[in-house]
Amino acid sequence: xxxxxxxxxxxxxxxxxxxxxxxxxxxxxxxxxxxxxxxxxxxxxxxxxxxxxxxxxxxxxxxxxxxxxxxxxxxxxxxxxxxxxxxxxxxxxxxxxxxxxxxxxxxxxxxxxxxxxxxxxxxxxxxxxxxxxxxxxxxxxxxxxxxxxxxxxxxxxxxxxxxxxxxxxxxxxxxxxxxxxxxxxxxxxxxxxxxxxxxxxxxxxxxxxxxxxxxxxxxxxxxxxxxxxxxxxxxxxxxxxxxxxxxxxxxxxxxxxxxxxxxxxxxxxxxxxxxxxxxxxxxxxxxxxxxxxxxxxxxxxxxxxxxxxxxxxxxxxxxxxxxxxxxxxxxxxxxxxxxxxxxxxxxxxxxxxxxxxxxxxxxxxxxxxxxxxxxxxxxxxxxxxxxxxxxxxxxxxxxxxxxxxxxxxxxxxxxxxxxxxxxxxxxxxxxxx
Amino acid sequence: xxxxxxxxxxxxxxxxxxxxxxxxxxxxxxxxxxxxxxxxxxxxxxxxxxxxxxxxxxxxxxxxxxxxxxxxxxxxxxxxxxxxxxxxxxxxxxxxxxxxxxxxxxxxxxxxxxxxxxxxxxxxxxxxxxxxxxxxxxxxxxxxxxxxxxxxxxxxxxxxxxxxxxxxxxxxxxxxxxxxxxxxxxxxxxxxxxxxxxxxxxxxxxxxxxxxxxxxxxxxxxxxxxxxxxxxxxxxxxxxxxxxxxxxxxxxxxxxxxxxxxxxxxxxxxxxxxxxxxxxxxxxxxxxxxxxxxxxxxxxxxxxxxxxxxxxxxxxxx
Numbered sequence: 001x002x003x004x005x006x007x008x009x010x011x012x013x014x015x016x017x018x019x020x021x022x023x024x025x026x027x028x029x030x031x032x033x034x035x036x037x038x039x040x041x042x043x044x045x046x047x048x049x050x051x052x053x054x055x056x057x058x059x060x061x062x063x064x065x066x067x068x069x070x071x072x073x074x075x076x077x078x079x080x081x082x083x084x085x086x087x088x089x090x091x092x093x094x095x096x097x098x099x100x101x102x103x104x105x106x107x108x109x110x111x112x113x114x115x116x117x118x119x120x121x122x123x124x125x126x127x128x129x130x131x132x133x134x135x136x137x138x139x140x141x142x143x144x145x146x147x148x149x150x151x152x153x154x155x156x157x158x159x160x161x162x163x164x165x166x167x168x169x170x171x172x173x174x175x176x177x178x179x180x181x182x183x184x185x186x187x188x189x190x191x192x193x194x195x196x197x198x199x200x201x202x203x204x205x206x207x208x209x210x211x212x213x214x215x216x217x218x219x220x221x222x223x224x225x226x227x228x229x230x231x232x233x234x235x236x237x238x239x240x241x242x243x244x245x246x247x248x249x250x251x252x253x254x255x256x257x258x259x260x261x262x263x264x265x266x267x268x269x270x271x272x273x274x275x276x277x278x279x280x281x282x283x284x285x286x287x288x289x290x291x292x293x294x295x296x297x298x299x300x301x302x303x304x305x306x307x308x309x310x311x312x313x314x315x316x317x318x319x320x321x322x323x324x325x326x327x328x329x330x331x332x333x334x335x336x337x338x339x340x341x342x343x344x345x346x347x348x349x350x351x352x353x354x355x356x357x358x359x360x361x362x363x364x365x366x367x368x369x370x371x372x373x374x375x376x377x378x379x380x381x382x383x384x385x386x387x388x389x390x391x392x393x394x395x396x397x398x399x400x401x402x403x404x405x406x407x408x409x410x411x412x413x414x415x416x417x418x419x420x421x422x423x424x425x426x427x428x429x430x431x432x433x
Numbered sequence: 434x435x436x437x438x439x440x441x442x443x444x445x446x447x448x449x450x451x452x453x454x455x456x457x458x459x460x461x462x463x464x465x466x467x468x469x470x471x472x473x474x475x476x477x478x479x480x481x482x483x484x485x486x487x488x489x490x491x492x493x494x495x496x497x498x499x500x501x502x503x504x505x506x507x508x509x510x511x512x513x514x515x516x517x518x519x520x521x522x523x524x525x526x527x528x529x530x531x532x533x534x535x536x537x538x539x540x541x542x543x544x545x546x547x548x549x550x551x552x553x554x555x556x557x558x559x560x561x562x563x564x565x566x567x568x569x570x571x572x573x574x575x576x577x578x579x580x581x582x583x584x585x586x587x588x589x590x591x592x593x594x595x596x597x598x599x600x601x602x603x604x605x606x607x608x609x610x611x612x613x614x615x616x617x618x619x620x621x622x623x624x625x626x627x628x629x630x631x632x633x634x635x636x637x638x639x640x641x642x643x644x645x646x647x648x649x650x651x652x653x654x655x656x657x658x659x660x661x662x663x664x665x666x667x668x669x670x671x672x673x674x675x676x677x678x679x680x681x682x683x684x685x686x687x688x689x690x691x692x693x694x695x696x697x698x699x700x701x702x703x704x705x706x707x708x709x710x711x712x713x714x715x716x717x718x719x720x721x722x723x724x725x726x727x728x729x730x731x732x733x734x735x736x737x738x739x740x741x742x743x744x745x746x747x748x749x750x751x
Contacts (some may be wrong), residue, residue: 014592027603030607134745254476257738258730258734259450263684263729265691265708269707269714269726270730272715273723370600374599376691379711390603390692393607394693401551406596408596408600409595409597413595
């Protein structure tokens with residue numbers, strides 16, 4: 001069993017790796033232009049090139065993938081010659097600094113021909129600026145260059161006398177053109193495997209800040225729906241399966257089929273029209289603002305109901321089929337012949353075996369459920385992970401997309417593993433090697 | 434509806450392929466037999482009626498409406514049903530009935546390739562056909578050859594099946610851009626693993642039969658054995674699976690359209706009509722979202738009722 005779990009765990013990691021490579025390559029091959037998405041359609045080619053260089057997007061795809069996966073600071077500290085450190089400043093922003101041997105933090109900027117070091121003493125206090133021309137190294141053909149950490153979280157290479165014009169986009173101010181910019185950028189990040197999914201190109205904020213709130217919202221939605229679906233579907237499925245072919249059975253199974261095959265967006269529209277527009281009981285869209293979903297329960301009603309109806313039909317049908325099969329089994333007939341009361345046969349003998357199939361199938365169904373959640377979130381404007389993922393995909397926001405994709409794969413493959421483990425407990429005949 | 438569960442059912446029904454005798458009767462006799470068979474099941478009849486309704490309006494769409502789906506009536510945007518527009522108009526004053534039936538056309542009858550060129554066969558239908566072709570080929574090859582070919586193909590397909598379907602759709606469509614051909618491509622990529630697994634399991638069974646041994650002894654090529662000897666004998670479960678997949682393809686097409694990843698506007702597409710109409714529900718004009726939702730719901734329910742009814746009736750005859 002332990003061997004089985006370990007092997008499946010490595011398969012999970014392998015799947016995540018494959019998916020992350022695929023997402024990277026596919027996004028790479030896609031026709032959109034992320035610079036235009038971020039900055040608007042009217043940027044000049046120089047502005048675009050400058051932006052791409054600063055974001056590290058001009059590098060070849062395998063370099064960018066490695067930076068995304070494992071970070072770039074360990075590559076960059078060789079160039080600077082000092083180790084690099086990530087600190088969160090008083091305003092909550094992430095800053096990268098180089099660490100001097102005495103523990104002082106330092107960054108640099110270029111003014112004319114002079115390299116200025118901005119030193120933050122280890123003891124604390126205000127940063128001190130001073131000329132630091134000792135870092136210039138001789139390059140080819142009488143040029144001088146220096147590697148250093150700049151003030152916008154890149155490791156950069158400055159070249160003496162190279163009069164590079166740089167366009168910087170500052171939110172709220174617009175474009176700023178400066179001279180004396182660096183010739184090479186390595187944007188600093190820790191990398192996905194070290195817990196830093198990077199900064200979203202779409203929102204300009206760290207992906208990790210947004211995505212966990214979004215994941216929480218989605219889990220709240222799915223959790224409530226799940227808690228409603230499970231008992232209802234299992235019960236209705238059993239009722240339908242006990243008397244195969246009866247009117248109750250036909251109504252329940254055809255109804256269940258209808259709800260499970262109608263696309264979620266259509267179910268959602270019908271519910272909005274009936275409950276919000278016609279009966280005016282609950283709001284037809286979700287607007288949470290800063291609030292958490294559970295603080296506005298009235299807005300949760302329709303999304304949860306949509307998800308519930310769609311899932312209900314599917315699980316109901318599986319439970320029904322499994323119940324029908326069990327009720328035909330010889331051991332049930334034996335129990336009847338022994339003269340056991342009907343309800344005792346159903347609850348004591350049939351139900352246990354009949355629930356085995358639905359419980360495993362439900363876990364395997366998570367893959368399908370995710371599709372439903374994405375649609376429901378779009379229908380009701382619910383701020384969940386699915387909507388975040390869709391927006392990132394449409395924007396070509398690779399960091400947001402990768403992080404969301406990894407969470408989805410982890411959930412999908414992880415629940416399958418859990419389902420397999422649960423199954424061994426429910427059905428002791430199964431052994432995994 | 435998930436990829437795996439149809440496969441298991443179908444393998445069991447392998448032995449139910451009707452005897453060859455029925456093939457010799459005339460086409461007309463077989464058709465009337467089929468109709469009688471359907472008539473016996475009420476659910477199948479309801480399903481048949483819904484599906485034929487949509488096929489009919491899709492085929493004859495240009496004759497059933499005085500408007501084109503793109504014609505804008507600026508004076509009457511977002512109005513309800515009237516004698517002029519029987520289902521009302523959308524936010525640009527386009528006739529909803531005409532957009533609805535031209536939308537059915539795109540799903541069931543034609544596939545737009547570019548602005549002035551289309552090929553027969555609906556987008557959803559092509560999605561199933563191409564997925565069937567690719568999946569069947571992969572399944573046959575890996576089932577018949579076995580060994581490392583089988584191992585590599587199946588592990589890759591397993592990895593693909595582990596990825597959430599919606600994620601696959603989003604990434605593929607965001608990467609390729611929205612167009613009917615790319616919708617078909619996305620459906621192919623998503624549908625292939627399930628079909629390949631089904632065909633592989635059928636092939637593994639069939640290749641042990643005597644007539645395959647005979648063909649090998651005759652010196653037939655691998656391709657001949659795969660496509661002429663094995664495939665026709667595996668057709669029963671594959672056809673049943675394909676029928677279910679058409680319903681799923683329509684579902685998927687609507688979902689993609691709704692997410693803005695389907696056939697691009699202004700072309701009529703049920704999913705994108707709902708997505709656009711949704712914005713106007715809460716300000717008092719529900720029609721643009723209601724009709725396409727009803728349309729897609731009735732079509733997929735019809736297809737499933739038909740499939741269910743047929744399955745039930747065929748079980749009764751056993």
